[in-house]
Amino acid sequence: MHVTPLAWGLTIAVIVGLLAFDYFAHVRKAHTPTLKESAIWSSIYVGLAILFGVVVFIVGGTSMGSEYFAGYVTEKALSVDNLFVFLIIMSSFRVPREDQQKVLLFGIVFSLFARTAFIFLGATLINSFAWVFYIFGLILLVTAGNMLRPETEESHSADNFIIRIAKRFLHTSEHYDGDKLFTIENGKRALTPMLLVMVAIGGTDLLFALDSIPAIFGLTQNVFIVFTATAFSLMGLRQLYFLLDGLLDRLIYLSFGLAAILGFIGVKLILHALHENNLPFVNHGEPVHVVEIETGTSLAVILAVLVVTVIASLTSERGKAQSAIAGARRHATNYADLDYTSSKEERERIYAKLITKEEQVKKLAPKYRQEAREEAGLVDLIRRAHADHDAFLNNR
Template identity: 85%
Template structure:
């Protein structure tokens, strides 16, 4: 189906309006979103994405609608995985809880611009060179393999090359000044950590685009569908971050599910490349008669894998243990960090979560309690958090 300039224009206007609304009504004034606020707005953005999909289904037909939903679900799943990295980066920079919304919104806007550029570049390459599908397929297979390798927080350290260069050539301060990017320290203009964390988020967004754009091109080559599915998957990511706080650590098998999905799409891309083959050293430059994977099958596999992954993660006893350990470490570290928040209610919320996670650690099966006993640094951190809380109450 040909998408008219009017449809493109209306879509872009809606996206810009949603981003402007998000900034002026939610992000401009620093605050910590409540769980209710995050849940409501996450539901609204998901609902808008689904409503748009229905419009595509009605106006563009079943195939176009199925391609949109397959792309949206895949990109949404990848964006949830990206939240893990955002959490690590913001923890590394000790971003105050009240200002994390602005960092996330910046990341979303940067992602939209970066991925739009990659989308049109990818579309141009595909239209000119059919063999690009081989490269996209190989990228996804390599990415799927990398996802199966265990990762540590150090592998996503915020102290990357760009940050080191910035610190070397520009005067930086160790402290935040609200949400300002620059401040005055000792009479000199200095760069705040807020600018550095935005640079780190932007850098990781570019790396994410290198995975996500080939993935969605494996499901559809319709540029309008690729663009809208990608953008709508990013909309609401800020609210989702606060909604899934504490649940992210529980999804221990998400990387395996995403690896399976990317591997599946990678194979689909290579099969499509063989079907459209014009490389002279492959089958004498003639197309290869291979099976092509339908959009309906792709959508079924993607949804099926995600359902199995989430259920397996949430019902796993090992996952429960790992989530409790990671959550206790995260909330204990935030509590002892006096720069984490200036909101007394937020500090109490974090402490309550820490106490709840301690109870979960104590209720674990004996075979998993060994994991807790081996975390000596964590136990010391929890003791320090309790001591700080007692001091806070006795002020």
């Protein structure tokens, strides 16, 4: 299906309009969205994405519609995994809860620009060099392998190279000044942590684009579908962050599910590359007759893997244990930092979450409770958080 310039223009206008509405209606004034607000707007954005997919089905046909939904579901799943990294970065930067929306919206906009650039670059390479499919396939297989390796929060910490350089050579403030990027400290203009966290989020967005764009090109080479599926998967990501906050820890098998999906798409890309082969050292430069995986099959596999992954994460005892332990550590760390916030409501919110996670740990099977006691420094960290809370209450 040929996509007219008018269709491109209208689509881009709708996406820009949604981003502008998101900023002026929800993000411009700093506040912490309620669960109800996040749920409503997450549903609206998912509904818009589905509605757009239905239009693609009607106008572009079954094949094009299937490609859009396969790409959208894959990119949405990858976005949820990205949210966990955003959570770690914002926790390590101690971003005030009410200002996290602006950081997330910046991340979404930057990610949209970065991925759009990679989309058109990827399309140009694919149109010029069929062997690029081999490269994309290998990238996804390597990424899938990396996802199977155990990760710690330190592997996604905000203390990356760019941030260390900025702190060393530029005058940076240790404290936030609302949502300002610059502030005056001791009579000098200084960078605020808000600017640094945006740099950190932007850097991770570039890395995410390197994984996600080859993945969706493995499902479709239609640039319009790649762009719209990617863009709509990013819409509503800010609301989804607040909606899933607290549930992200429970999705402990998400990385395994995504590894399976990326590995599957990587194999699909390599099979396609063999089918289109023109490399002289592979089958003498002739196409290799191999089985190609249809888009409908891809969509079914992706949905099945995600369903199994989510169910396994939410129902397994190991998942509940790891969620409780990881959550207790994160909330205790946040509260133990006395400079995190001066807001009584925010302190109470974090402390309540810590208490909830502690209760969950106490209800775990004996072997998991023992694991919690053996977690390096966890018990001391929780005790410190309780002591800090008692001191805060006594000084009110």
